Amino acid sequence: MSIKNNNTRREDLVIRQPISQRRRVAFGILAWAIIAIGYTWISYQKHIENPTDTTTPTWVQIWDGVRTVITYQEFDEHRWLVADFTATGLRLLLGLIPGVGFAIVLGVLMGCNGTIRAFFEPLFVPIGRVPGTAMMVAFFILVGTGTTMYAGMIMFGVLPPLALAITMAVDDVPPEYPEHTYTIGGTNPEVIWNTILPAILPSIIGSIRLQLGIALTALIAAESLVGDIGIGYRLRMEYRATRMSTIYVYLVILAVIGLLSDNGLLRLRHRLCKWYQRNGE
Secondary structure (H helix, E strand, O other): OHHHHHHHHHHHHOOOOOOOHHHHHHHHHHHHHHHHHHHHHHHHHHHHHOOOOOOOOOHHHHHHHHHHHHHOEEOOOEEHHHHHHHHHHHHHHHHHHHHHHHHHHHHHHHHHOHHHHHHHHHHHHHHHOOOHHHHHHHHHHHHOOOHHHHHHHHHHHHHHHHHHHHHHHHHOOOOHHHHHHHHOOOOHHHHHHHHHHHHHHHHHHHHHHHHHHHHHHHHHHHHHHHOOOOHHHHHHHHHHOOOHHHHHHHHHHHHHHHHHHHHHHHHHHHHHOOOOOOOOO
């Protein structure tokens, strides 16, 4: 009996011991319930002190914010939600697509060719350490405050760290992989396309997942400073008016979009790299 109890205790103490799906869902619901109850209590206390308070809106005020975001029209009769998220999404794609594309090409070449690496790595290492938000002022002065500025800021913010991450992924490819391709008569382009790229594809998608949030953060920060439309602009305007009900709605929508995009990249990795498996996926 004592041996059985000791074994049970050992199993409970094992680090990274998996738990059941039901238990995981229950604790997730509990966490959100605690946050909701805590916020309700704080909002209630604030409105006892000041019934017109808008810094911690009640759930009724938040619902009014939802209706405002959905129905209020601006920007040539376009609704806030459509106009702001369309503008921000377009800017993000215009910077992210070329930034990711160039990063993949340069990262693979840097990992495969020592001369190319010796040229680009001394540039990318220090530039990649500079936060994108810190480079905004330089882009404001050099490019202006139009769409080109947003796209350029995102592209140059994503390119160095992503290229370096891909280069390190190439370094981690076992040497016997390309050697086997050479043995059966493969050329350099065939080794890169048929051996290197498939091996590092999970790392590429994982790195893009990280850079997506960083790029969006820098974009919203830039919009909040100089934008005349977009999510950052709307957050700035609503902050000035202390209408937190609208701000909370935008934050929730951003969280949902972030979860959907992250889940989409995970599904893409699972579909393209069926051999790749990690805990929790």
